[in-house]
Amino acid sequence: MEELALNILIDGTTYGMVLFVIAVGMSVTLGLMRFVNLSHGAFAMIGGYVTAHCIQAWGFGFFSATLLGVLFTIALAGTLEHTVLRHLYRRSELTQVLFTIGLSFFLIATTNAIAGPQIQLIALPDWLNAQVDLGFRVLPAQRLLVIAVGVIVLVAISYAVAKTRFGVWLRAAVDNPDAAASLGIPIRLVQSTTFACGAALAALGGVLGAELMPLEPFYALKYLVLVLVVVAVGGMGDIKGTFMAAWLLGTIDTASQYLASSWGGIFFFVAMILFLARRPDGILKARET
Amino acid sequence: MTDMNPKRRHESPLFSPFLVVVAGLAWWFFLPDQLGLLTKLAYTALFVISLDLVVGIAGLPSLGHAALFGVGAYAAGIFATFVSPDPLVGLFIGALAGSLTAALSGLFLLRFQGFTFLMLTVATSQVLLSLANKFRDLTGGDDGLASYVMGGVFGVWDFDLYGKVASVYAVASLSIGYFVALKFKSSPFGLSVRGIHENRTRMVAIGTPIFLRLWVTYVFAGLLAGIAGAISAQTNGIVALDSLSFNLSAEALVMLILGGVGRLHGAVLGTLIFGVLHHTAASLNPYHWMFAVGAILMVVVVVPRDTLLATLRSLVIKQPNRHRAQP
Numbered sequence: 001m002e003e004l005a006l007n008i009l010i011d012g013t014t015y016g017m018v019l020f021v022i023a024v025g026m027s028v029t030l031g032l033m034r035f036v037n038l039s040h041g042a043f044a045m046i047g048g049y050v051t052a053h054c055i056q057a058w059g060f061g062f063f064s065a066t067l068l069g070v071l072f073t074i075a076l077a078g079t080l081e082h083t084v085l086r087h088l089y090r091r092s093e094l095t096q097v098l099f100t101i102g103l104s105f106f107l108i109a110t111t112n113a114i115a116g117p118q119i120q121l122i123a124l125p126d127w128l129n130a131q132v133d134l135g136f137r138v139l140p141a142q143r144l145l146v147i148a149v150g151v152i153v154l155v156a157i158s159y160a161v162a163k164t165r166f167g168v169w170l171r172a173a174v175d176n177p178d179a180a181a182s183l184g185i186p187i188r189l190v191q192s193t194t195f196a197c198g199a200a201l202a203a204l205g206g207v208l209g210a211e212l213m214p215l216e217p218f219y220a221l222k223y224l225v226l227v228l229v230v231v232a233v234g235g236m237g238d239i240k241g242t243f244m245a246a247w248l249l250g251t252i253d254t255a256s257q258y259l260a261s262s263w264g265g266i267f268f269f270v271a272m273i274l275f276l277a278r279r280p281d282g283i284l285k286a287r288e289t
Numbered sequence: 290m291t292d293m294n295p296k297r298r299h300e301s302p303l304f305s306p307f308l309v310v311v312a313g314l315a316w317w318f319f320l321p322d323q324l325g326l327l328t329k330l331a332y333t334a335l336f337v338i339s340l341d342l343v344v345g346i347a348g349l350p351s352l353g354h355a356a357l358f359g360v361g362a363y364a365a366g367i368f369a370t371f372v373s374p375d376p377l378v379g380l381f382i383g384a385l386a387g388s389l390t391a392a393l394s395g396l397f398l399l400r401f402q403g404f405t406f407l408m409l410t411v412a413t414s415q416v417l418l419s420l421a422n423k424f425r426d427l428t429g430g431d432d433g434l435a436s437y438v439m440g441g442v443f444g445v446w447d448f449d450l451y452g453k454v455a456s457v458y459a460v461a462s463l464s465i466g467y468f469v470a471l472k473f474k475s476s477p478f479g480l481s482v483r484g485i486h487e488n489r490t491r492m493v494a495i496g497t498p499i500f501l502r503l504w505v506t507y508v509f510a511g512l513l514a515g516i517a518g519a520i521s522a523q524t525n526g527i528v529a530l531d532s533l534s535f536n537l538s539a540e541a542l543v544m545l546i547l548g549g550v551g552r553l554h555g556a557v558l559g560t561l562i563f564g565v566l567h568h569t570a571a572s573l574n575p576y577h578w579m580f581a582v583g584a585i586l587m588v589v590v591v592v593p594r595d596t597l598l599a600t601l602r603s604l605v606i607k608q609p610n611r612h613r614a615q616p
Binding site: 030084087088091093094095097098099101102103104105106107108109110112113221225228229232236262263264265266269270272273276277280 | 344350397401404405408409411412413415416418419420422423535536539542543546547550577578579580582583584585586587589590591
């Protein structure tokens, strides 16, 4: 019984960290830049695909391949943001939805045309497959890496938004873009960088989560709902909230798969309904009425 | 907002549904080997009209509208399996199931707005999907529910292999549903719902019962979506889990935005464009239809609608553009 609970906790935490790393970029673009980016899942997918390809076809190591995958996604997202997406920031939400869904369709078809419909595997190096003895428990090193990355991302982003000059610029640009621009803040740089960072994190999440969320062309839409749920429960633009939401929902989903798999995703979504009903503005924000 | 054109303001709500009937008849005579597509377009259009009532008229962004469609489909399928093969009674049962689901879920959902509402509609439809998957004795689960045979419409016209009866049945239901939806939209009730969409605070101030108005609209939308689902169950002879899926909700929203939100005829046009496009692209190359559809969705957004329409208009009618409306 304790064994089972511990397994659920560890697997759930790992899953939650993957969800967090993917969702946090979306939370920031949605909450801080007011841009509904439904192609976020596609960025995660592309990061994963490029990494898998670098390892399989070109024989790169795990880390250099991940780096290349993330860099490629940054380049792609940056180009898209600079050429097209920035013109959509001030358009209606429905227009943004239409465009980014279209973009997702397009990227799915492209991925399918290039790589084929089969699932891509990211081979892990031996030391990541190794078991690590923590004293009370033996864990695969890959799990530990995912959890560590999740925590590092949380700390790094919270620090960047709260303490650095860039974070100040970002918050100013969000609150009042025109005033911020007239104060000499390079709005465009802030927007592009934020968007590219979000895409980079999505790519990283796509690589780290490849074991839990298998890479296939429909990845981009298949896991979009999960990511949206995490963003909604966490509260848009709330980084700590997104972390808590991802962790809780990841654990709940894992527990329901261990204990009641025939019920499908019902517990996940019921939990989401309960969280949203109690805290519509985010899990860490009390309801103002 | 959208109907400031004086020509259109006095348009009878009979006109557009009549056009639908004429177009449906033309299709029926000239494209007799594509009646399956016509049937699918007709019930999908009814479903998207129902979505437009929620999104366009009431201003509530829903990404879980398939819940109402799927419940109607399952209700009609289960009714045909266990009770009676009569399609019209089945249609009534589908409508009842759709509006009941909307009534119950609406009591909870309509307390929220915006992004929270959107995500809660997603959750509701996913919960129903999980339930349909779980209770496989009733719904067939993954395999779908297909063990029923429909009777004839009015007990006379049996559904045939070529879809002749099915397409007439679906187009007739669409035009009637469309007409009622147009009446609803232009009624004082419908106008006050639009008022809530455009300025909720002011509508509260003049004493409109906001929650009740939205709830009735949602129930009515559920009724239409339930009918659409029932037609899909009856004409296809199968109800599968994808009638409750997120994909269906998302595609319906895409069709609606494509055709234009809040005008009802946009729902019909969007379904027609997306449906024909999907069908053509998929029959040209079944693997890469998303290429074409995705590209066109992006083009529609990037090229302003007014420019697009003005170009088309100046191509058709040889007259100079007087002025371009600012978006």
